[in-house]
Amino acid sequence: MNIGLFGYGKMGKMIEQLALQRGHNIVAKVDVDTKHINFSEMDVAIDFSTPDAAFNNITASIKNSVPIISGTTGWLAQYDQVVELCKEKQGALIYASNFSLGVNIFFELNAYLAKMMSNLEQYNVSMEEIHHTQKLDAPSGTAITLAEGIIEHTTYQDWQMESTGKHSIPITSKREGTVPGTHTVSYESDVDKIEIKHEAHNRKGFALGAVIAAEWIQGKTGIFSMRDVLNLSERT
Numbered sequence: 385m386n387i388g389l390f391g392y393g394k395m396g397k398m399i400e401q402l403a404l405q406r407g408h409n410i411v412a413k414v415d416v417d418t419k420h421i422n423f424s425e426m427d428v429a430i431d432f433s434t435p436d437a438a439f440n441n442i443t444a445s446i447k448n449s450v451p452i453i454s455g456t457t458g459w460l461a462q463y464d465q466v467v468e469l470c471k472e473k474q475g476a477l478i479y480a481s482n483f484s485l486g487v488n489i490f491f492e493l494n495a496y497l498a499k500m501m502s503n504l505e506q507y508n509v510s511m512e513e514i515h516h517t518q519k520l521d522a523p524s525g526t527a528i529t530l531a532e533g534i535i536e537h538t539t540y541q542d543w544q545m546e547s548t549g550k551h552s553i554p555i556t557s558k559r560e561g562t563v564p565g566t567h568t569v570s571y572e573s574d575v576d577k578i579e580i581k582h583e584a585h586n587r588k589g590f591a592l593g594a595v596i597a598a599e600w601i602q603g604k605t606g607i608f609s610m611r612d613v614l615n616l617s618e619r620t
């Protein structure tokens with residue numbers, strides 16, 4: 385498979401390493417200074433760039449009929465526009481706030497726990513995410529997906545940074561050293577606390593998930609999720 389990388393930073397480099405190990409070719413490394421992009425050799429594009437750059441990279445890939453795997457976070461205000469374009473052009477897209485197998489299992493666990501807690505008014509939910517100090521966006525995309533999972537199954541209506549509203553999920557974002565990504569969801573009552581936590585040890589899980597998604601999307605058109613790629617509906 386011929387891969388075009390959009391964003392050749394920490395994730396782009398890790399994806400390159402894993403893709404080469406799995407027998408793929410990197411045919412383009414597009415970064416902030418790239419003047420010309422040759423889409424003609426790409427079987428798939430993988431975007432791990434910046435919140436400001438993602439929309440253009442994704443739409444350019446779709447317009448050039450190249451399936452796109454999008455891992456960049458912080459651009460979701462434009463997600464609906466991308467979906468419209470993808471449908472119009474009969475393109476192929478997977479966006480995931482987190483591509484790791486572990487976090488995608490954690491998403492399922494989060495939804496299951498939210499369902500169990502939905503009628504228990506004595507518990508208040510809150511969330512904490514910790515990432516490295518270079519991270520541009522807050523809260524993390526993963527924290528937003530976790531909040532959406534809780535909102536879907538409970539009476540919580542939205543999330544806010546550090547909020548206190550009864551129907552709002554408070555998210556605390558911390559930026560520390562080189563932490564690759566730690567997410568904790570807590571339900572607290574007067575008498576106890578239930579916590580679920582995912583802690584990434586490094587970026588390999590994110591990168592491997594993105595390459596697996598790129599392999600999976602070959603020959604498909606439509607808008608998919610990591611739930612589809614990992615066939616998680618079979619497990620829940």
Ligand SMILES: NC(=O)c1ccc[n+]([C@@H]2O[C@H](COP(=O)([O-])OP(=O)(O)OC[C@H]3O[C@@H](n4cnc5c(N)ncnc54)[C@H](O)[C@@H]3O)[C@@H](O)[C@H]2O)c1
Nearest residue numbers: 391392393394395415416433437455456457481482483590
């Ligand atoms: N979905 C996931 O599993 C997952 C995992 C890790 C990181 N991320 C997200 O991926 C993104 C990148 O993370 P990172 O740690 O590699 O960041 P990084 O800062 O190390 O790399 C980003 C790269 O994008 C480049 N860039 C800037 N403008 C560009 C443009 N117009 N076109 C192409 N590249 C451009 C930067 O120069 C940089 O090299 C972030 O949004 C992060 O939140 C997602």
Ligand SMILES: O=C(O)C1=N[C@H](C(=O)O)CCC1
Nearest residue numbers: 457481482519524525526565
């Ligand atoms: O390093 C980052 O930046 C990460 N971003 C994603 C997010 O915002 O959830 C995934 C974890 C790492």
